Amino acid sequence: MRDAGTIARKDLRRRLRDRTAFLVGVVLPFGLAWIFGLTLGDVESEGFDATYAVVNRDEDGQLPDRFTALLEGLDFVTLREVTTVADAEVLADDGTIDAAVVFPVGFTQRVEAGEGGSLLVISSPDAQIAALVAESLATSFASDLDAAGLSVATVAASGAAVDADLVARAQAVAPGALIRSEDADDRATSQATFFAIGMAVFFLFFSVEFGVRGLLEEREEGTLPRLLVAPIAPSSVIAGKALASFALGLVSTVLLTVATTWLLGAEWGDPLGVSLLVLAGVLAAVGVTALVATLATTTAQAGAYVSIVAVVGGLLGGTFFPISQAGFLGTIRFLSPQGWLMEGFQELGFGGSLGDIVGPLVGVLAIALVTGAIAWTRSTRMVAR
Amino acid sequence: MDPLDAHGGAMSVRKAFAIAGVNLRRLVHDRTGAFFVFVFPFLIILAIGAAFGSGFTPKVGVVSVDPGPLGLDLLSRLESDDGLQVQRFADDGALRTAVERGQVEGGLVIPGDYDERVRAGETVPLSVIARPVGAGQEVQIALDAVVDAQSVEIRAARFALAEGAVDDFDQGLARADAASLPAVEVTSRTAGNRVVGTFDTGAAQELILFMFLTSLSASSMLIETRRLGVSTRMLASPTSVSTILLGETLGRYAIALVQGLLIVIGTVLLFQVDWGDPLTTTLVVLLFALAATGAAMVMGSVLQNASQAGAMGVFLGLVLAALGGCMVPLEIFPPLMYRIAHLFPHAWAIEALTESIATSAGPSDVATNLFVLVAYGVALLAIATFLLRRALTART
Numbered sequence: 001m002r003d004a005g006t007i008a009r010k011d012l013r014r015r016l017r018d019r020t021a022f023l024v025g026v027v028l029p030f031g032l033a034w035i036f037g038l039t040l041g042d043v044e045s046e047g048f049d050a051t052y053a054v055v056n057r058d059e060d061g062q063l064p065d066r067f068t069a070l071l072e073g074l075d076f077v078t079l080r081e082v083t084t085v086a087d088a089e090v091l092a093d094d095g096t097i098d099a100a101v102v103f104p105v106g107f108t109q110r111v112e113a114g115e116g117g118s119l120l121v122i123s124s125p126d127a128q129i130a131a132l133v134a135e136s137l138a139t140s141f142a143s144d145l146d147a148a149g150l151s152v153a154t155v156a157a158s159g160a161a162v163d164a165d166l167v168a169r170a171q172a173v174a175p176g177a178l179i180r181s182e183d184a185d186d187r188a189t190s191q192a193t194f195f196a197i198g199m200a201v202f203f204l205f206f207s208v209e210f211g212v213r214g215l216l217e218e219r220e221e222g223t224l225p226r227l228l229v230a231p232i233a234p235s236s237v238i239a240g241k242a243l244a245s246f247a248l249g250l251v252s253t254v255l256l257t258v259a260t261t262w263l264l265g266a267e268w269g270d271p272l273g274v275s276l277l278v279l280a281g282v283l284a285a286v287g288v289t290a291l292v293a294t295l296a297t298t299t300a301q302a303g304a305y306v307s308i309v310a311v312v313g314g315l316l317g318g319t320f321f322p323i324s325q326a327g328f329l330g331t332i333r334f335l336s337p338q339g340w341l342m343e344g345f346q347e348l349g350f351g352g353s354l355g356d357i358v359g360p361l362v363g364v365l366a367i368a369l370v371t372g373a374i375a376w377t378r379s380t381r382m383v384a385r
Numbered sequence: 386m387d388p389l390d391a392h393g394g395a396m397s398v399r400k401a402f403a404i405a406g407v408n409l410r411r412l413v414h415d416r417t418g419a420f421f422v423f424v425f426p427f428l429i430i431l432a433i434g435a436a437f438g439s440g441f442t443p444k445v446g447v448v449s450v451d452p453g454p455l456g457l458d459l460l461s462r463l464e465s466d467d468g469l470q471v472q473r474f475a476d477d478g479a480l481r482t483a484v485e486r487g488q489v490e491g492g493l494v495i496p497g498d499y500d501e502r503v504r505a506g507e508t509v510p511l512s513v514i515a516r517p518v519g520a521g522q523e524v525q526i527a528l529d530a531v532v533d534a535q536s537v538e539i540r541a542a543r544f545a546l547a548e549g550a551v552d553d554f555d556q557g558l559a560r561a562d563a564a565s566l567p568a569v570e571v572t573s574r575t576a577g578n579r580v581v582g583t584f585d586t587g588a589a590q591e592l593i594l595f596m597f598l599t600s601l602s603a604s605s606m607l608i609e610t611r612r613l614g615v616s617t618r619m620l621a622s623p624t625s626v627s628t629i630l631l632g633e634t635l636g637r638y639a640i641a642l643v644q645g646l647l648i649v650i651g652t653v654l655l656f657q658v659d660w661g662d663p664l665t666t667t668l669v670v671l672l673f674a675l676a677a678t679g680a681a682m683v684m685g686s687v688l689q690n691a692s693q694a695g696a697m698g699v700f701l702g703l704v705l706a707a708l709g710g711c712m713v714p715l716e717i718f719p720p721l722m723y724r725i726a727h728l729f730p731h732a733w734a735i736e737a738l739t740e741s742i743a744t745s746a747g748p749s750d751v752a753t754n755l756f757v758l759v760a761y762g763v764a765l766l767a768i769a770t771f772l773l774r775r776a777l778t779a780r781t
Contacts, residue, residue, distance in 0.1 A: 028700060035704055038722050039713045048717070092576035093744075116567025125575050125743035126736065128586060129522060129716055135573045136526045142569035143533035150537055151544035153564040154557070158550040169544070176455075176503045176539030177532050179493075179525065180510040195712065206699065307602050307699055308420060315432060318487075320712070321591065346485050 003232040007240020012247060025248055028203060029256035033263045036195050040264065050130035053082035053091065053100040061108020067101065067141050074137075085122070092122050098130035099123040101138050111145055114153055147173070190349075196266035197345040198319035200256045201281070201338050205310035208249035208285045209303070217299050224383070234383040238376065242286055249282040269348030273357055277344045280364040284337040287371035288313075294378035313338045337367045396627040404624075404632025409639060422640055426647040429595050433588050433648070434656030443524045444470045446480045446492035446514075453500020455539070460495065462531050469527055477514075484514045491515040491524035503539060504554050538562065577744040586714060588658055589738035592648055593673060593731050594711040600641045600677035601684060601702040630770050637681060641674035661741030665748050669737045672758035676730040679765025680705075686772040710735050730761040 016022065052071060056064040071077050080097055082088045088100035102120040110117045119138050123131030151170035156162050218224040227237055257274065260266040268274045289306050296302035314320060317338025333339035344360030413419050449460050464471045472489055474480040480492040492514045496502075502509045511532060515525050541564070542557030551557045649666055652658040660666040684701065706712065708722075709731025718726055726732040737754035740746035748755060 032700075032704065035707055036713070039707055039710075039718055039726075089576045111569060114566050117569045119569065119571045121571060121573035122576050123573060125577075125740050127716055128714070131573065131575075132522055132526055135571060136529060138571045138573075139526070139530055140533060142571050143530075143537060146566070146568045147537040147540040149566050150541040150561055150564060153566055154541045154545045154561045155548050155550045157560060157564050158545075160548060160550060166548075169548075173540045173544045173547070174506065174508045175533075176536040176543075177459075177499075177509040177511050178536075179529050179532055180512050191713075202703075203700075304602070308425075311598065311602070311699065312425065312428060315428060320594070321432075321587065343486070347482075350481060350485050 001236075001239075003236035004239035004243055007227075007232075007237055008243035008247065011241060011244035015244070015248065025207070025252045026255060028207070029252055030259045030263070032199050032203070033196070033256065033259035036192075036199065036260075037263045040192055040195070048129070048133075049076045049078065050098045050127070050133060051078045051080060051096070052130075052134055053080045053088055053097045055082050055085055055088050055100050055102040057085075057105045058103045058107040058109075061103070061106075063108040063111060063145070064103040067103070067138075070141065071137070088122050092124040095124050095126045097124065098127035099134035101134060111149065114149055117142075117145075144171070147175070192260070192264040193266040193268070193349045194346075196256075196260035196264055196268070197342065197349060198314075200253055200260070201317065201341045201345065202310065202314040202319040203256065204249060204253055204281055204285045204341075205289060205306065205313070205338075207252035208245045208282065208289050209306045209310075220299055228383065235380060237383060238379045242290065242372075245289070246282055246286050249285055250278070253278050253282060267349060268345070269351065270353050273348045273352070273354050274345070276354070276361060277341065277348070277357060277364070280361055280368065281337070281341050283368040284341075284364045284371070287368045287375060288337060290375035290379070291371040294375055294382060312336075318342045334363065337364055340364045340367070396625055396631065398628075398631070400624055400628045401631035401635060404629060405635035405639065408633065408636035412636075412640070422644065425599065426595075426644045427651065429591070429648055430651035430655060433591050434652050434658060442468065442470045443491070443527070444472055444489040445524055445528065446472050446474050446483050446489040447495065448474050448477050448480050448492070449495040450476070451497050452495045453498075455503050455535075456495045456499040459499070459532070459535050462535055463493070463528075466527070466531055469524075469531075481514055484516055487516070491528070493528055506543065537568075575743045577746070586716075586735065586739045586742070588652070588660070589735045589742065590711045590714070592645065592670075592738070593709075593734050594706045595648070596641060596645045596670070596673060597677050597680070597706055597711075597731065598699065598702045599644055600637070600674075600681040602699060626774050630773055633773070634678065634682065634766060634769075638674060638678045641677050641681075642671065645670040645674050659742060660738070661743070661745045662747050665741040665746060665751060666738065668748055668755055669734050669741075669751075669758070672755060672762060673730060673734040675762030676734075676758055676765060679762055679769055680730075682769035683765055683772065686769055686776055705729055706731055730758055733757045733761075 054064055054068045054071065056068075058064050068079065071079055080091070082091060082097070082100060085100075085102055088097070088102065091097045092100055100122045102122065104118065104120075107117050107119075119142060121131070121135050121138050123134065148167065148171045151173060152162055152167055155166065155170075160166065218227060228234060257268060257278065261268060288309060292305045292309050293302040296305050313336035316333055317336040317340075318333065319338055319342060340360045340363040344357040344364070347356045347360070412422065445463070447460060447463060449456055452460070460471075463469060472483075474483060474492070477492075477494050480489075480494065483489045484492050494512055494514075496509065496511075499509055513525050513528055515522070538558060538561045541561035542551075542554055545551045545557040545560055546554055551560055646667075649660055649670060653660065708726060709729035710718065710726045711731055715723060715726055715732060715735065733754045737746075737751040737758075740751050740754075744750075
């Protein structure tokens with residue numbers, strides 16, 4: 001065991017010398033977290049904002065003005081003056097405005113007469129989210145009008161006189177239910193957390209790769225026979241390599257967790273759960289990449305194989321974008337250790353505790369055990385040759 | 386004049402194709418390579434198709450335990466909405482798990498005392514659990530609409546009760562139902578498009594991400610070529626450096642192009658994913674493949690060994706892709722980052738594809754984007770050629 005430790009230290013020192021360890025262990029996690037942080041932006045200072053326009057073709061009515069006033073009251077909205085639908089189309093098309101809400105001729109009159117009406121939202125192809133928000137605003141405005149209209153009609157049916165006071169009272173009635181929209185901060189945190197988890201799980205396989213290819217490198221460089229001549233058991237050599245890659249992988253992942261929490265505001269959840277899952281994950285990564293490396297004959301091939309396992313496993317496991325659990329994809333997802341890890345980390349991120357991640361922990365450790373055992377057997381045989 | 390060129394004479398396009406052929410054949414015979422070129426795209430097709438294929442009605446989860454008649458009414462309105470597929474859950478813990486796992490896009494909890502609280506005149510806050518990425522936003526808006534529709538009748542009933550026009554709330558609801566008025570409808574469409582509805586940029590982001598990633602990963606093959614000394618041996622034959630470089634480029638470009646086209650065609654045929662205008666999409670794939678090839682070759686010539694190239698390639702690929710808008714949508718980028726994103730070909734490719742998907746934009750509508758992609762391809766290939774030529778001829 002002590003020999004294994006010596007081999008591990010030797011490997012790590014070599015990695016430190018060729019700066020690989022530094023690159024993979026430090027630069028990679030912080031660099032990634034910083035870049036993602038840049039693209040997500042700082043919610044407090046930047047937030048979400050949109051540029052809208054109201055095309056008022058209902059010049060005599062006051063409803064368009066009411067809607068405009070509503071938009072002006074929202075601090076994330078910038079309003080632009082647009083007079084015709086054609087102008088709105090052009091501006092939306094080139095992205096100057098995110099969306100335009102069109103009030104047709106005679107809108108107010110029709111609505112007040114109880115004949116209903118229609119609003120059109122024209123959106124920019126580049127502003128999917130802002131367009132949805134505009135549609136949402138228009139819909140709730142329309143719903144308000146419907147409610148006031150129906151209220152007046154209901155009362156009028158029993159013979160009450162319809163006057164401005166009645167209408168004003170109708171408009172003031174409280175809604176039955178309102179969907180409590182997610183806090184912008186919460187949403188940004190969830191996004192940041194999702195990307196943070198995805199990155200960490202994905203890069204896990206690359207950070208352990210270096211140590212694991214070690215055996216093949218030694219063979220190629222001709223230092224393996226010399227190692228074996230030394231009075232240490234071949235198994236110590238293998239154990240040493242595994243230990244080195246475990247250490248590097250662990251440091252790298254822990255630093256990534258820290259970096260994303262600090263730079264991105266990601267919320268990983270229960271620290272004990274996260275630590276256990278990280279440990280299990282690194283073990284599984286070492287096992288899988290070791291097994292894959294033993295299937296290769298050169299270091300270049302090993303590197304290529306590991307890349308494939310990491311990218312495919314990441315894709316199927318949902319590290320790049322959420323994979324729906326429906327159907328075929330939902331089942332094969334759990335063939336990849338990344339799939340189990342994503343499941344576990346997301347559970348913790350959503351507020352789960354240790355009890356909730358028993359399944360993923362068991363799955364990940366099982367993969368670690370099986371792949372590790374096979375890799376060990378194959379490595380021993382390879383070294384014995 | 387380059388002494389090596391003197392041996393090989395002029396560039397021979399025929400020989401270049403032969404070199405490309407050798408490289409491709411070697412790739413296909415190697416198990417890894419074959420997997421990357423042929424099998425991998427199908428996995429991406431599956432993933433894109435599952436997420437963005439047509440006939441995709443978002444699934445919503447609803448928790449509603451004994452919510453009274455009004456709660457049940459809300460539930461039945463949700464179930465009869467064509468734009469939503471409702472799945473019932475026993476409690477909000479189960480719903481939350483389902484949302485996390487992607488079984489449903491979002492969920493709504495109708496509290497047990499919904500009915501009483503509404504009758505008491507309260508505005509009941511309903512909490513929605515939505516996924517942070519994906520169709521979560523659209524689902525929330527769809528839920529909003531259904532809740533609003535019920536609220537319209539509730540408000541009318543409340544008003545009738547307050548004005549003394551009816552004796553109790555249920556009577557008010559009945560009157561409101563009877564007095565039903567035509568509603569104010571809201572329709573939306575994208576500028577320049579006749580079709581009503583919304584769309585998703587996700588498929589475009591993923592296509593560009595994976596075309597770029599696989600190009601970079603394959604660059605380790607180029608380094609392998611240098612290591613094996615194949616290029617040097619080729620130089621010993623009467624072949625000019627230019628021919629070799631052209632051959633290497635052609636091989637890589639073929640891979641990137643085939644994969645991109647495979648993914649587009651596969652998702653259309655198997656999942657009816659809508660990519661908009663076929664010509665625009667094909668041109669974007671053709672030109673982005675060129676840029677990706679150039680980038681991969683630059684990286685291949687800069688990185689010293691194959692093992693570094695594998696991991697660094699993927700790392701760089703993801704970083705550049707993230708900066709270029711392949712992960713977080715460009716729309717959410719802060720202004721400065723949005724400008725920085727346009728330093729990379731990804732942003733231009735994604736925006737061209739998005740225009741095509743949203744408005745069936747033809748090539749002339751996205752001409753600027755296409756020209757930029759050409760410029761990137763040419764520039765990157767020029768840099769790669771310069772660096773590779775230096776590396777190859779340095780052996781003398």
